[in-house]
Structure formats: C-alpha cells, structure tokens
Amino acid sequence: MKLTITQPDDWHLHVRDGEFMSAVLPFTAARFARAVIMPNLQPPVTSVAAALSYRERVIAAADAAGFTPLMTLYLTPSTSVETIEQAAACPHIIGVKWYPAGATTHSDQGVSDISDCLHVVEAMSELSLPLLIHGEVTDPEVDIFDRESRFVTSTLEPLLQRVPELRVVLEHITTADSAQFVQDAGPNVAATITPQHLQLNRTAMFQGGLRPHHYCLPVLKREYHRRRLVEVATSGDPKFFLGTDSAPHLRKDKESACGCAGVFSAHAGIELYAEVFDNAGALDRLEGFASLHGAAFYGLDRNSGTLTLERRAWQVPDVYRVGADELVPFRAGTKIAWRVHTSEGEH
Ligand code: NCD
Ligand code: ZN
Numbered sequence: 001m002k003l004t005i006t007q008p009d010d011w012h013l014h015v016r017d018g019e020f021m022s023a024v025l026p027f028t029a030a031r032f033a034r035a036v037i038m039p040n041l042q043p044p045v046t047s048v049a050a051a052l053s054y055r056e057r058v059i060a061a062a063d064a065a066g067f068t069p070l071m072t073l074y075l076t077p078s079t080s081v082e083t084i085e086q087a088a089a090c091p092h093i094i095g096v097k098w099y100p101a102g103a104t105t106h107s108d109q110g111v112s113d114i115s116d117c118l119h120v121v122e123a124m125s126e127l128s129l130p131l132l133i134h135g136e137v138t139d140p141e142v143d144i145f146d147r148e149s150r151f152v153t154s155t156l157e158p159l160l161q162r163v164p165e166l167r168v169v170l171e172h173i174t175t176a177d178s179a180q181f182v183q184d185a186g187p188n189v190a191a192t193i194t195p196q197h198l199q200l201n202r203t204a205m206f207q208g209g210l211r212p213h214h215y216c217l218p219v220l221k222r223e224y225h226r227r228r229l230v231e232v233a234t235s236g237d238p239k240f241f242l243g244t245d246s247a248p249h250l251r252k253d254k255e256s257a258c259g260c261a262g263v264f265s266a267h268a269g270i271e272l273y274a275e276v277f278d279n280a281g282a283l284d285r286l287e288g289f290a291s292l293h294g295a296a297f298y299g300l301d302r303n304s305g306t307l308t309l310e311r312r313a314w315q316v317p318d319v320y321r322v323g324a325d326e327l328v329p330f331r332a333g334t335k336i337a338w339r340v341h342t343s344e345g346e347h
Helices: 018-029 048-062 081-089 114-127 144-162 176-184 195-199 202-206 223-233 271-279 283-298
Strands: 002-006 009-013 034-037 068-074 093-098 131-133 168-170 189-193 240-242 306-310 320-322 325-327
Touching: 002 283, 009 240, 009 283, 018 048, 018 320, 034 048, 048 068, 048 081, 081 093, 081 114, 114 144, 144 168, 144 176, 168 176, 176 189, 176 223, 189 223, 189 283, 195 223, 195 271, 223 271, 240 283, 271 283
Parallel strands: 009 034, 034 068, 068 093, 093 131, 131 168, 168 189, 189 240
Antiparallel strands: 002 306, 320 325
16 A cells, blocks of 8 residues: 655754764655754754754755755743844744753753743744744653643743744644643644654553663653544644654663663654554545645645655664664664655665
C-alpha cells in the first residue's frame, strides 16, 4: 500500500551544530521540505544575526537542494523590542521560542516569569510574530508529571488574557488538558505533537528497567493522555500539526547517571506518524496534520512537491554514528511499518 501526500514540514526540530548537525540533518532534509529549527544551542540563538549565520550552517549541513530551515530566536530576559522588530521583518525567522528557565535542555538562559517581558510579547502580538512555548512550570515543588497542566492554567491562560491576539504554538503537547485548552482557544493558538507522545505512555520509560532513550521533556504521560493526543492529531482539527521535537543527544549522554532529555526521531520523522495514523484508521488525515495545518497557521504556502510513503516494514538500526560517538534512535532495533518510497525501492 502506498500513500502520496504533499511534502510535509517538521514544525519543531533540534539539529544542534557542527559535526552533530551534519550527522542528523540529512534525515530531516530527505523527508521534510521545511523545518522549524530550535534555537537552544550553547550559547543560544538570541539575535537575528546569529539566526542568519546558523541558517547558513543548517543549509550547508542539509545536503539536499530545496530544504528550507525556518529559524527561531531564543527569548531571554534581555531580548529587546528592537530585536523582535528585526525578527518580524526577517523572512527567514518564523517565531520566538520561550523556554521557561530550567525547564529543559539548554534552557538556563530562558525567561522565568513572562510578565517581566510583557513589552516584548506585546510587540510580538502587534507584529504577528508567533511565540513558540515549551509549556512546563519549573517550580521544583510541582510534580514533573503535572508541570505541563500547571503551566497551562497558571501561566498560559493568564498570558493570553493579557495579550489575547498573541499567536502561540504550544509545543510538544503531552496531555488531554493541553489538547482541550488548544481546541477551546482562539485561532491564534495551535499545538505540535511528537511521535513519541503519540506512540508511548510513561510506562515505556520503565519497561523491564530504566529506559533513558524514552526520556524527553515534557516527560511521557499516562495512556489516557496518549489516546487523547492520537484523537486530536487524527481528528483533522487544523490547530494540531506535526513537530517531531527530534532532540539528539549522544548515547553516552543519555545512558548516564543523569541522562539528558530528548528523543531522536528524525530518521523516521514521517514514518512514525504514518504508523499512528494507520493504526487509528485515519491515513486520509495524515496529509493535513503533516503537510497543511502548520503552513496554514504560520501563513506560509503549501509545499509544491509530494512524498510517497509505503506500508513496508524496515528495521531501525541499533545506533547511528556521530563521528566517533553513537546516537540511539527512537525505536532502535525494532521494525517500523511504513517507509518513504523511493524509485529504487530502497529506504
Ligand atoms: C530538547 C533538547 O534536547 O534540546 N529535549 C527534549 O527532551 N525535548 C529540548 C526541549 O525541546 O525540551
Ligand atoms: Zn524541543
């Protein structure tokens, strides 16, 4: 069985830099026409000049003609309105990413309290520049499984009351509560959903032992939430779209006494969603989720090319090489039911 869709886009992607980027980015460029490139490098991408120079490095590493990186800026307490104006005027920058300080990998320079940046957020609203949000509270007193739900009620709702026209993408949602919030919000609010949050629940982190490669942030949730995410992703609702949050970390940094958060999924960035939609009996809605809804939200043209997927299983390698190091991909050593169809029939 084959399925041809408008070429998809990945609306949330970490590609790192240097040698690491060269190892991971070709997987994305072979599948997606565009990807929103997260700015959480070290140091973070905080200026338009830094984003444009990162963009050049991304294009060089993509090794595929026609791949378009959509750049983001990292919101810090010192982000100025002038920077926002420059970003809004720059056709290569698509939004500003807010990592609450301490919420996740490389978030220490983020903003703790968004009320301290209201003038910047208001400027974004006026200029129609989207705020992409890692939606978790960082209060260590709040249970890690509750941090996203708490964020929605304690931070996002009040923010949207103060800046109601702000365009927001609640990234990598993991709960039924977030799905409901986004459904009920205005057309200026949307969400991305990752393959791991559609495929796994939190028990997968502890299956037969501790599974560091299933650890990401926001952390996997209960089966009830996973099911709800599958429902909204496959519902055809244009507020939900594809964002892999593929977040590569070297094997040694994952398999550690204090392992890094992040699941690498770019090697199967569209195939994993095809499995989910197929299992839900909703293959006819994959194109909307993967190729149409995101572009519509961001006000971009649809891609003109197509991608053909084929229901023919392939085995994910145990590891990919990154220089002298290894990277363990999502679903390592298991079979994925869908592949990208190429004329040679090779994966
Ligand atoms: C991301 C990373 O490693 O950059 N990790 C993750 O678990 N998703 C950061 C992020 O998006 O939270
Ligand atoms: Zn991310």
